[in-house]
Amino acid sequence: MIVTTDARAAREWTMRLGASRRIALVPTMGALHEGHLSLVRRAHELADEVVVSIFVNPTQFAPTEDLARYPKPIEDDLAALRHEGVAMVFNPAVDTIYPSGFSTFIDPPKVALPLDGIIRPGHFRGVCTVVMKLFQIIPASVAVFGQKDYQQSLVVAAMVQDLNVPILLVVAETVREADGLAMSSRNRYLSVDERARAICLSRALNAARASFDSGERNVAMIESAMMRELRVGKSDGVDQVDYAVVRDHETLEPLETIRDSAVALVAARIGATRLIDNVILVRDR
Amino acid sequence: MIVTTDARAAREWTMRLGASRRIALVPTMGALHEGHLSLVRRAHELADEVVVSIFVNPTQFAPTEDLARYPKPIEDDLAALRHEGVAMVFNPAVDTIYPSGFSTFIDPPKVALPLDGIIRPGHFRGVCTVVMKLFQIIPASVAVFGQKDYQQSLVVAAMVQDLNVPILLVVAETVREADGLAMSSRNRYLSVDERARAICLSRALNAARASFDSGERNVAMIESAMMRELRVGKSDGVDQVDYAVVRDHETLEPLETIRDSAVALVAARIGATRLIDNVILVRDR
Numbered sequence: 001m002i003v004t005t006d007a008r009a010a011r012e013w014t015m016r017l018g019a020s021r022r023i024a025l026v027p028t029m030g031a032l033h034e035g036h037l038s039l040v041r042r043a044h045e046l047a048d049e050v051v052v053s054i055f056v057n058p059t060q061f062a063p064t065e066d067l068a069r070y071p072k073p074i075e076d077d078l079a080a081l082r083h084e085g086v087a088m089v090f091n092p093a094v095d096t097i098y099p100s101g102f103s104t105f106i107d108p109p110k111v112a113l114p115l116d117g118i119i120r121p122g123h124f125r126g127v128c129t130v131v132m133k134l135f136q137i138i139p140a141s142v143a144v145f146g147q148k149d150y151q152q153s154l155v156v157a158a159m160v161q162d163l164n165v166p167i168l169l170v171v172a173e174t175v176r177e178a179d180g181l182a183m184s185s186r187n188r189y190l191s192v193d194e195r196a197r198a199i200c201l202s203r204a205l206n207a208a209r210a211s212f213d214s215g216e217r218n219v220a221m222i223e224s225a226m227m228r229e230l231r232v233g234k235s236d237g238v239d240q241v242d243y244a245v246v247r248d249h250e251t252l253e254p255l256e257t258i259r260d261s262a263v264a265l266v267a268a269r270i271g272a273t274r275l276i277d278n279v280i281l282v283r284d285r
Numbered sequence: 286m287i288v289t290t291d292a293r294a295a296r297e298w299t300m301r302l303g304a305s306r307r308i309a310l311v312p313t314m315g316a317l318h319e320g321h322l323s324l325v326r327r328a329h330e331l332a333d334e335v336v337v338s339i340f341v342n343p344t345q346f347a348p349t350e351d352l353a354r355y356p357k358p359i360e361d362d363l364a365a366l367r368h369e370g371v372a373m374v375f376n377p378a379v380d381t382i383y384p385s386g387f388s389t390f391i392d393p394p395k396v397a398l399p400l401d402g403i404i405r406p407g408h409f410r411g412v413c414t415v416v417m418k419l420f421q422i423i424p425a426s427v428a429v430f431g432q433k434d435y436q437q438s439l440v441v442a443a444m445v446q447d448l449n450v451p452i453l454l455v456v457a458e459t460v461r462e463a464d465g466l467a468m469s470s471r472n473r474y475l476s477v478d479e480r481a482r483a484i485c486l487s488r489a490l491n492a493a494r495a496s497f498d499s500g501e502r503n504v505a506m507i508e509s510a511m512m513r514e515l516r517v518g519k520s521d522g523v524d525q526v527d528y529a530v531v532r533d534h535e536t537l538e539p540l541e542t543i544r545d546s547a548v549a550l551v552a553a554r555i556g557a558t559r560l561i562d563n564v565i566l567v568r569d570r
Contacts, residue, residue: 104447136449162389164421
């Protein structure tokens with residue numbers, strides 16, 4: 001497995017191999033868990049060789065957020081990727097991606113405006129900018145993103161379409177712990193008590209799905225069911241809800257009534273940790 | 286010569302030919318003149334095959350500007366490009382480049398802030414967005430821009446560097462009429478009287494160069510010499526000066542004194558027409 005911090009080396013390797021082999025890119029911020037590894041496995045199904053980028057992107061963190069404490073277990077990450085048969089890891093330094101004088105950003109598509117676009121100002125601007133850079137440095141045929149970051153996957157898909165980036169995006173299903181908690185690098189932050197309370201997010205989404213599956217189409221009713229499961233401020237609940245909503249699954253615009261499908265999304269804080277999760281609501285599943 | 290309005294066809298052609306041959310892109314807004322054709326000839330020197338895009342990009346025009354009257358002599362343009370041995374012309378419709386729902390833009394680098402960044406708000410945002418799209422649609426090895434649009438060439442160069450776009454930018458010298466007027470599609474707007482007055486721009490730049498060559502290094506002095514030649518409001522002068530300045534030739538930041546080199550830039554209005562021009566001031570020419 002090639003491990004490089006150098007953008008030129010990463011591109012040259014990709015160009016050389018890409019002439020004869022289909023390459024898939026899995027962009028990550030490291031601190032890899034089973035969710036990431038499932039993206040790598042999906043990438044192997046879609047392409048001949050898999051490239052993983054590991055970069056904790058400062059421009060997608062607000063000043064108040066957890067950039068400084070974001071975990072960076074690089075040796076564990078490399079061992080896991082080696083085990084998965086990854087061909088190259090691109091692991092650049094911050095000043096490789098943002099050298100002195102850097103000042104061009106992607107102004108993200110409108111699906112970036114609601115939800116995390118409001119709660120995390122500048123987040124998707126940072127995400128789009130680094131993803132666009134990675135797509136230029138590593139000209140892969142396919143890129144695999146996780147559904148857990150649902151809005152991110154819509155934002156990147158719209159950017160790719162709007163800017164004509166020649167890459168196929170694939171969104172892979174969320175991997176969960178046995179009790180339903182979505183895998184996340186941020187789960188490492190949780191104390192034992194917080195970890196127990198974190199189950200509220202997937203419970204809320206299960207409630208949304210159960211309500212939808214039983215025939216409920218009124219969004220306010222489904223959102224109420226989600227809020228009940230989040231148990232805000234209770235000893236077994238989350239500490240704060242950023243949102244617990246049902247939205248159009250393509251535009252993330254608010255709905256009053258679900259026609260055929262929608263997405264239920266939740267973002268909540270437990271102690272100092274912010275977790276997100278979502279489930280797509282589709283008829284006849 | 287292939288002429289296509291289809292982005293997918295343009296990309297597939299470029300990908301196929303680009304596997305074995307070096308391709309140069311010359312992005313234009315059509316209404317081609319000798320200046321554009323000199324870019325095509327430069328492109329032929331740099332690559333095996335030349336692609337020209339013709340697209341009058343609405344997002345780089347402010348609502349008050351000349352989008353509606355911008356000339357579109359497409360048959361003349363195609364004949365000229367055929368004569369120059371161009372391999373492909375990409376001539377998309379507006380809704381091919383900006384389909385319904387389009388909403389991702391490039392937020393340009395900081396060199397886009399002064400001069401035309403102030404006079405033409407949103408201009409470089411539109412330029413960067415369309416150029417980035419063209420670079421994705423037509424993955425050429427080289428792109429050739431004209432020095433007449435000096436700030437544009439710096440903006441695109443910074444964008445390419447910041448976003449890691451794998452393309453080499455080449456800036457080709459400005460082509461001039463016999464009397465010194467820089468070639469521009471907008472020269473077509475000028476009446477006989479206006480055409481005569483348009484010579485003030487290159488006169489101002491010649492004055493800047495003469496002053497610099499005679500040893501003057503004080504920017505205020507050189508700018509005064511430029512202003513004198515522009516003869517604002519006089520019957521043989523321009524009607525309005527947007528700027529007539531000497532700036533750092535890389536950052537476009539203001540200077541008090543020139544050390545080794547600088548750029549003199551002028552933008553002026555004659556009737557309803559806005560013209561720009563520039564000259565690089567370098568020691569020992």
